[in-house]
Amino acid sequence: MPTPREEYDQVFNLLEQHHKWFKESIPLIASENIPSPAVRETMATDFGNRYAEGWPGERVYAGCRFIDKVEFKCIELMKKLYDAEFVDVRPISGVVANLAVYTAFTEPNDILMALSIPCGGHITSGKKELGGTAGAVKGLVVEYLPLDYKELNIDVDKTKKKIQELAAKGKPPKFAMFGASVFPFPHPVRDLAEAFHSVGATVGYDAAHVAGLIAGKQFQDPLREGADVASLSTHKTFFGPQHGSILSWEKHAEKLKKATFPGMVSNHHLHAVAGLTVACAEMLEFGKEYASQIVKNAKALAQALYERGFEVLAAHKGFTESHVILIDITKHGDGGTIEETLEKANIIINRNLLPWDIKEGRHFMHPGGIRMGVSEVTRLGMKESEMKEIAEFVKRVIIDAAPLDKVAADVAEFRKGYQKVHYCFENATEAYKYVRIR
Numbered sequence: 421m422p423t424p425r426e427e428y429d430q431v432f433n434l435l436e437q438h439h440k441w442f443k444e445s446i447p448l449i450a451s452e453n454i455p456s457p458a459v460r461e462t463m464a465t466d467f468g469n470r471y472a473e474g475w476p477g478e479r480v481y482a483g484c485r486f487i488d489k490v491e492f493k494c495i496e497l498m499k500k501l502y503d504a505e506f507v508d509v510r511p512i513s514g515v516v517a518n519l520a521v522y523t524a525f526t527e528p529n530d531i532l533m534a535l536s537i538p539c540g541g542h543i544t545s546g547k548k549e550l551g552g553t554a555g556a557v558k559g560l561v562v563e564y565l566p567l568d569y570k571e572l573n574i575d576v577d578k579t580k581k582k583i584q585e586l587a588a589k590g591k592p593p594k595f596a597m598f599g600a601s602v603f604p605f606p607h608p609v610r611d612l613a614e615a616f617h618s619v620g621a622t623v624g625y626d627a628a629h630v631a632g633l634i635a636g637k638q639f640q641d642p643l644r645e646g647a648d649v650a651s652l653s654t655h656k657t658f659f660g661p662q663h664g665s666i667l668s669w670e671k672h673a674e675k676l677k678k679a680t681f682p683g684m685v686s687n688h689h690l691h692a693v694a695g696l697t698v699a700c701a702e703m704l705e706f707g708k709e710y711a712s713q714i715v716k717n718a719k720a721l722a723q724a725l726y727e728r729g730f731e732v733l734a735a736h737k738g739f740t741e742s743h744v745i746l747i748d749i750t751k752h753g754d755g756g757t758i759e760e761t762l763e764k765a766n767i768i769i770n771r772n773l774l775p776w777d778i779k780e781g782r783h784f785m786h787p788g789g790i791r792m793g794v795s796e797v798t799r800l801g802m803k804e805s806e807m808k809e810i811a812e813f814v815k816r817v818i819i820d821a822a823p824l825d826k827v828a829a830d831v832a833e834f835r836k837g838y839q840k841v842h843y844c845f846e847n848a849t850e851a852y853k854y855v856r857i858r
Contacts, residue, residue: 436854443839443852444832445766446810450629450744450793451601454800454851455660456702456844459695463661464857468691474681490694497700501635501707502650504643504667509696510680510688511664514628514653515553518544520666521651522595523679525622528559530594531586533621535574537784538773539567540602542626554597563593569775572604572734572746576611583615592619598642599626602772602791604733604740606640613646625650627667630742632657632795635703636711639742643667649676657714657743657795659699659844663692706843713803714743717794720804721745724811729819733774743793748774752818754786765817765827767810800838800851809834 422430447454455463467487473480476488476495491509498507511517526532532554535541546552547562554560563586566578586592596616598607613623625642631652633639642650649668655661666676681688703710722739726732731748732739739745749758755771762769772791773784782788797806813831816822839850849855 439852439854441766442768443850444828444835445768446813446831446835447796448767448769448792448794448810450770450791450795451656452793453655453657453660453795454841455655455695455699456841456847457849458698458702458844458846459660460849460855462694462698463691465691465694467694468689470690471687472690473686475677487690487693490697491690494693494697494700497697497704498665498667501700501703502643502667503641504650505670506666506668506673506676508666508676508680509663509693510685511651511666512685512689512692513662513664514626514651515544515664516684517628517651517653517664517666518542518597518626519553519557520676520679520684521624521649522554522558522560523683524672524675525624525649526558526560526595530560531563531591532560532595532597533563533565533579533583533593533616534597535567535600536564537601538778539564539775540572540600541565542599542601542628544626545597560595565596567775570734571737572602572775574598574608574612576608579612580615583619583621587619593621595622595624597624597626598647599624599628599630601629602744602746603629604742604744604746605737606741609640609642609645609647617646622649623647627651628653629656629744632659632703632707633711633714633742636707636709636714638708638711638715643669648672654696654699656793657711659702659799661692661695661699663689663696665696702844705845710798710843714794714798715741716804717798717802717807718743718745721792721794721807721811724808725814728811728815730814743795743798745792746772746774747790747792748788749790749818750788754782755788755790756786758790758818761824762814762817764824765813766831767813767817767827797838799841799843801840801842802838806838 471481476491534545544553548555566575568575625647654663722732722745733746759771772789773787774789840847
């Protein structure tokens with residue numbers, strides 16, 4: 421049996437191995453990003469040991485003199501980024517942000533309209549029988565927004581028809597949630613907001629995946645297009661750390677504040693709030709350039725993969741207008757097997773359901789698709805030419821069946837030139853350097 425000290429040492433050994441592996445890998449998980457050294461520094465501060473229940477300036481705990489100042493600054497900077505009247509930075513994740521939104525605007529058994537999970541929807545908008553947050557935790561009845569499979573977007577006409585059909589049955593939707601986990605194109609918020617409002621529904625927008633693109637003025641602006649509230653996580657296309665926030669209008673401020681605390685959080689991870697404040701400053705300075713490069717890189721990677729024989733969806737409309745691309749991988753295997761194979765070559769992607777997978781008998785462990793995102797590689801300084809190199813690595817693994825150890829070695833060599841975080845004020849520490857403070 422290992423001793424406690426040996427167990428202790430093994431934890432740090434595993435942590436260091438992880439850092440080394442990611443230093444030599446191509447990270448293409450659409451829901452991940454790499455924070456700047458400055459954000460990493462905030463995460464190691466004493467803020468992470470403190471409590472600050474309540475709104476800044478109205479805390480339940482003492483000792484918040486500087487914590488309050490940082491949180492107020494975070495709110496101020498996020499209001500500038502999103503031109504929002506009200507911001508709450510206390511949700512500790514995108515899931516908690518969505519729960520707070522549901523708490524503020526719905527009651528159990530209300531009808532929520534959102535995309536299904538195979539069509540790109542998030543588990544927080546899922547049905548009770550699937551264990552989804554909306555159904556299982558908040559008791560909402562979920563009706564699906566119709567998706568146009570070819571366009572990879574919500575079908576406006578079918579949605580309007582469904583709203584009226586539900587209203588005619590005396591069961592109008594009370595909440596509509598735009599946004600998704602697979603989110604290549606802006607959703608038709610402007611086209612549908614009035615239809616939802618006309619039956620008394622609140623319009624929400626889950627900006628978890630595209631928060632950085634919205635802040636960088638490269639995607640839609642949901643609050644100006646008719647959304648009543650937007651929820652987000654802060655580490656996908658935003659600059660980290662992992663946290664959540666809510667954007668809305670002042671008229672909804674009190675109900676949202678109460679829903680967050682005491683509804684959803686007690687303490688709200690104050691070191692992460694400090695990190696988010698730094699990230700907001702970075703986004704204000706560098707966000708437009710970064711977001712623009714993300715979209716360029718996503719389009720370039722999609723095009724390069726398409727030219728190498730991969731069935732990248734939505735080719736007829738440029739593949740994507742965000743950070744994410746979706747690939748039907750069924751000609752080469754299933755998504756789960758492809759994910760495992762690429763990981764052995766140090767290429768980190770994730771399997772993903774295609775909209776039609778369930779109807780064709782596939783499931784989430786071995787779906788027909790894979791998903792790639794370029795937020796992290798863009799933050800590492802890669803541009804369009806590097807996307808072609810990445811596509812070639814993927815082709816070597818999946819189509820050419822090249823030896824995985826050889827590809828992994830070539831990937832590690834490729835990564836040597838991309839070890840610093842870009843779009844930040846200071847980057848003296850390498851992106852994946854293990855920092856020891858013991």
